[in-house]
């Protein structure tokens with residue numbers, strides 16, 4: 546058995562597999578399948594100051610090797626999160642990650658303030674949601690926007706801060722460097738990539754919101770490329786996600802530079818996916834003589850003799 550433990554921003558994880566925000570509710574949605582403790586961590590549903598009903602349906606569409614969603618941060622608001630949801634998992638042996646989203650830097654700061662002393666180990670700052678009219682990916686697409694949010698959150702946060710980045714940024718490594726210099730303790734990437742599908746009969750978008758975020762296996766190569774770029778641009782840990790569906794995918798994320806992975810859409814296809822991924826990582830490490838999974842982090846090297854590689 547390999548040692549799968551990792552430490553991110555001073556927080557120890559028993560294994561590096563984390564349920565991704567928006568795909569695991571507030572931690573108890575999969576209790577019929579496996580105990581929460583099987584996971585290294587859980588990133589809880591994105592939470593805003595006020596309750597949000599989310600966007601109108603249909604808000605899910607199938608795609609080749611993936612799915613679109615335009616849920617739009619449906620959540621009961623920070624008060625209900627603290628009062629009703631968090632206490633249900635407060636005593637559980639799993640890293641709890643609150644995922645927050647605001648319409649302004651001040652709102653993000655207030656959310657971080659409200660989480661002070663709460664039973665969460667990390668705060669994941671979502672500056673990358675493509676499905677909301679205000680805030681969301683607009684903050685994550687520019688260094689100025691990203692910095693304005695992280696600066697406010699760091700003034701208030703009682704827990705280490707993970708900044709969740711968007712693939713919509715022109716240069717995601719530049720955004721990562723900007724949030725690192727503002728005090729971010731880790732980054733996670735990638736959030737969904739904006740997409741659309743059109744119904745041939747009605748000639749209308751399938752999603753009532755017109756556009757939605759693409760997740761699932763189709764995203765994996767894009768995510769790997771971005772994890773590679775970001776992990777080579779910053780010193781803080783990188784949590785990789787986007788299409789991770791197997792232990793091999795997770796190992797690939799590590800080789801690209803991730804210190805842990807999150808698993809989202811794969812849960813909808815197979816609710817046991819994260820547990821299987823943990824087992825498959827273990828087996829892969831065993832057959833490859835890897836004692837500590839953390840040793841795999843960033844262990845891939847580019848073909849540097851290719852004259853074009855620097856264009857990255």
Ligand SMILES: Cc1cc2nc3c(=O)[nH]c(=O)nc-3n(C[C@H](O)[C@H](O)[C@H](O)COP(=O)(O)O)c2cc1C
Pocket residue numbers: 565566567568590591592614616618644671674709735736737759760761762764786787788789807808809810811
């Ligand atoms: C239905 C759904 C809801 C999501 N909600 C959130 C959210 O509230 N906050 C957030 O940061 N990311 C959210 N995401 C993005 C995922 O956490 C993840 O970044 C993305 O889906 C890529 O990973 P995957 O391919 O493993 O799903 C959501 C994704 C899906 C599919």
